[in-house]
Amino acid sequence: MSAAPASGPIFATGRVKANGLLCDGMHRLDLELPRPTAFAPGQFAMLNFGGRDRLIFGRPLSILAVEAGAVSFLYRVAGEGTSRLAAVAPGAELAYFGPLGNSLPPRDDGPPRLLLAGGVGLPPLLAWHHRHGREADLALFGARAPQQVPWTLLSERWAVSVDSAGQTPAGRAAFEGTVVALADKLLARRPERDWRLLACGPLPMLRAAARLAAARGWSCLVCVEERMGCGYGVCRGCVVPARAGDWLTACQDGPVLDAATIDWERFGASAPTPGGGS
Amino acid sequence: MSATPAWFALDVGAPWRLGSRVLPGRIWTASGCFGYGLDGHDIRHEQFGSPYAGLGCVVTKTITPQARAGNPQPRLCELPHGALNSIGLENVGLSSFLADKLPELAVRGVPFLVSLAGTQPDDFGAMAAALAAVAGELPNWHGVELNLSCPNVAKGGVDFGTDPRTVETCCAAARACLPARVVLAKLTPNVARIVPLAEAARRGGADGVTAINSLIGLEVDLRTGRPVLPRRSGGYTGPGVQPVALAKVDEIVRETGMPVVGVGGIAGADDALRFFALGAAAVQVGTAQLRDPFTAAMIARMLAPAGCRP
Numbered sequence: 001m002s003a004a005p006a007s008g009p010i011f012a013t014g015r016v017k018a019n020g021l022l023c024d025g026m027h028r029l030d031l032e033l034p035r036p037t038a039f040a041p042g043q044f045a046m047l048n049f050g051g052r053d054r055l056i057f058g059r060p061l062s063i064l065a066v067e068a069g070a071v072s073f074l075y076r077v078a079g080e081g082t083s084r085l086a087a088v089a090p091g092a093e094l095a096y097f098g099p100l101g102n103s104l105p106p107r108d109d110g111p112p113r114l115l116l117a118g119g120v121g122l123p124p125l126l127a128w129h130h131r132h133g134r135e136a137d138l139a140l141f142g143a144r145a146p147q148q149v150p151w152t153l154l155s156e157r158w159a160v161s162v163d164s165a166g167q168t169p170a171g172r173a174a175f176e177g178t179v180v181a182l183a184d185k186l187l188a189r190r191p192e193r194d195w196r197l198l199a200c201g202p203l204p205m206l207r208a209a210a211r212l213a214a215a216r217g218w219s220c221l222v223c224v225e226e227r228m229g230c231g232y233g234v235c236r237g238c239v240v241p242a243r244a245g246d247w248l249t250a251c252q253d254g255p256v257l258d259a260a261t262i263d264w265e266r267f268g269a270s271a272p273t274p275g276g277g278s
Numbered sequence: 279m280s281a282t283p284a285w286f287a288l289d290v291g292a293p294w295r296l297g298s299r300v301l302p303g304r305i306w307t308a309s310g311c312f313g314y315g316l317d318g319h320d321i322r323h324e325q326f327g328s329p330y331a332g333l334g335c336v337v338t339k340t341i342t343p344q345a346r347a348g349n350p351q352p353r354l355c356e357l358p359h360g361a362l363n364s365i366g367l368e369n370v371g372l373s374s375f376l377a378d379k380l381p382e383l384a385v386r387g388v389p390f391l392v393s394l395a396g397t398q399p400d401d402f403g404a405m406a407a408a409l410a411a412v413a414g415e416l417p418n419w420h421g422v423e424l425n426l427s428c429p430n431v432a433k434g435g436v437d438f439g440t441d442p443r444t445v446e447t448c449c450a451a452a453r454a455c456l457p458a459r460v461v462l463a464k465l466t467p468n469v470a471r472i473v474p475l476a477e478a479a480r481r482g483g484a485d486g487v488t489a490i491n492s493l494i495g496l497e498v499d500l501r502t503g504r505p506v507l508p509r510r511s512g513g514y515t516g517p518g519v520q521p522v523a524l525a526k527v528d529e530i531v532r533e534t535g536m537p538v539v540g541v542g543g544i545a546g547a548d549d550a551l552r553f554f555a556l557g558a559a560a561v562q563v564g565t566a567q568l569r570d571p572f573t574a575a576m577i578a579r580m581l582a583p584a585g586c587r588p
């Protein structure tokens with residue numbers, strides 16, 4: 001199953017090194033921390049503003065990378081918190097609490113991996129691919145349009161799908177359709193019968209990935225998202241319905257969960273609603 | 279000749295007596311906001327070390343006789359000045375708490391009170407007795423806090439905490455099984471007059487009261503016109519409830535003189551001092567402990583004799 005975190009979490013004040021648009025609808029934040037930190041792909045951090053700007057709850061974002069004393073994130077503006085985050089200038093301070101949660105297991109000699117990433121679900125899989133990816137694996141990224149693809153982050157080993165076609169950078173192509181449809185197409189050309197699926201992205205994509213894996217008898221790990229109050233297991237706010245009947249927490253049991261342990265019928269049954277109050 | 283008032287100079291890290299116990303400090307964490315006192319031991323902070331450093335007491339998540347699954351999603355709703363929660367008292371249940379959590383609490387040595395809730399007054403006595411039988415020798419177990427903000431099945435689902443006679447019965451049931459531990463009654467603010475409830479708790483033998491539990495609140499999703507939370511309303515907590523908590527604490531202290539543990543919207547040392555200024559014996563940190571697990575430890579540090587008061 002999932003691997004233990006690379007190191008215990010720290011609560012610290014970070015300084016924004018860079019914060020800007022990477023492509024349409026996707027921002028990148030690099031945050032300098034007072035001391036080095038490690039992370040394992042799939043882990044996340046709770047970010048918050050400082051002083052009087054503090055939000056009642058931190059906002060969970062997956063960790064993309066830790067390089068040169070800075071921890072990096074990719075995010076989309078989803079509401080009040082992330083829109084304020086997008087306006088934060090270099091030099092500003094943010095509260096950092098991480099790394100939290102479990103992680104994607106490191107590489108073993110099992111079957112090749114099929115990575116399905118959608119939108120800002122990219123960080124866990126990009127980080128995993130960077131550390132553990134092999135030639136035999138298939139890494140796929142899906143977005144709505146080519147302008148929403150962070151081409152500079154994706155090596156040639158990543159295949160890209162877009163809902164609607166458009167101009168792509170020189171030398172890069174995008175399949176028109178869902179990332180799951182692209183997976184179907186690429187798998188048809190491969191001799192391997194057995195794959196392990198790793199998926200991270202919007203809920204409909206996770207559902208499709210879980211169905212695909214179940215239909216073919218493959219194991220499937222998904223990175224889930226839920227509203228979080230604490231990120232460290234004490235509030236029981238972030239529950240995901242479990243097949244066994246009760247709940248799994250996205251922040252402690254997850255965010256990486258075995259798709260077979262999730263009750264997909266109950267998961268996300270109540271439509272998401274804005275966290276902001278007014 | 280110093281003009282510093284006693285509440286301002288109060289050493290929150292000095293041992294103090296509550297009922298028959300001596301507690302190690304006056305800055306606590308609130309029930310439901312720091313788990314069972316077992317999470318977060320591996321979290322570190324440059325300045326404060328462990329989130330447990332200097333804590334006077336951790337009040338556990340409320341335990342019920344049987345495990346409870348809790349409510350469906352979404353369970354949280356952030357608001358500009360607080361949050362609504364609808365966790366639904368999800369907890370592992372008494373026997374699992376005794377078997378799995380207590381031994382670890384014993385090893386960790388965290389000072390703690392166990393928060394208890396039931397569906398009928400007898401449950402409080404039975405749970406207190408079971409706790410005493412298993413945890414009786416634990417030096418860091420100081421007693422119980424009765425969460426009376428839950429429906430009394432025997433009385434048609436009315437909250438225990440709104441009827442003085444029921445409050446008295448619940449406290450007396452726990453007291454009878456715990457002669458040498460702290461019994462606190464946690465009071466709901468969702469009543470017109472809180473003092474009669476505090477007096478009832480005292481008649482039942484409680485050593486003091488905790489005030490306040492969450493306010494009943496509701497948020498509407500304007501995209502659908504429906505409440506955000508599946509059970510419509512939830513518990514409102516955080517900075518927005520602090521004035522309500524202060525008013526309730528003030529009433530109880532002035533009219534009963536009982537030891538009061540103040541809770542509601544505390545996120546910094548200045549917030550804690552407001553409660554101490556009114557005569558609170560100790561304070562608890564709830565919602566703010568979720569966003570920052572070092573909040574209580576930070577307040578304890580700031581209000582220690584060598585700390586920097588705001």
Ligand SMILES: Cc1cc2nc3c(=O)[nH]c(=O)nc-3n(C[C@H](O)[C@H](O)[C@H](O)COP(=O)(O)OP(=O)(O)OC[C@H]3O[C@@H](n4cnc5c(N)ncnc54)[C@H](O)[C@@H]3O)c2cc1C
Pocket residue numbers: 044059060061062063073074075076077078079080081082083120121123224225226227228250255272273274275276
């Ligand atoms: C483990 C984890 C990792 C995540 N990683 C990323 C990431 O790498 N990049 C990224 O852009 N986003 C990520 N998210 C989602 C991100 O946390 C939310 O988009 C963000 O919290 C929204 O905050 P807001 O204040 O902007 O929006 P709000 O105004 O609070 O809400 C806007 C919308 O976002 C939803 N939402 C609110 N809080 C959460 C939450 N905690 N989780 C999921 N949905 C939420 C609401 O239901 C609503 O539909 C992650 C979430 C989790 C749980």
Ligand SMILES: Cc1cc2nc3c(=O)[nH]c(=O)nc-3n(C[C@H](O)[C@H](O)[C@H](O)COP(=O)(O)O)c2cc1C
Pocket residue numbers: 229235308309310311339340363365367393425464490491492513515516517519541542543544562563564565566
């Ligand atoms: C997520 C959450 C869960 C809570 N669970 C409990 C609980 O199980 N038992 C209880 O007595 N109070 C519970 N409370 C109430 C708090 O202990 C506290 O009384 C209330 O939140 C007010 O304090 P605050 O404003 O500092 O949060 C909970 C509060 C929150 C936010």
Ligand code: FES
Pocket residue numbers: 227228229230231232233234235236237238239249250251252
């Ligand atoms: S976010 Fe609090 S338990 Fe997961």
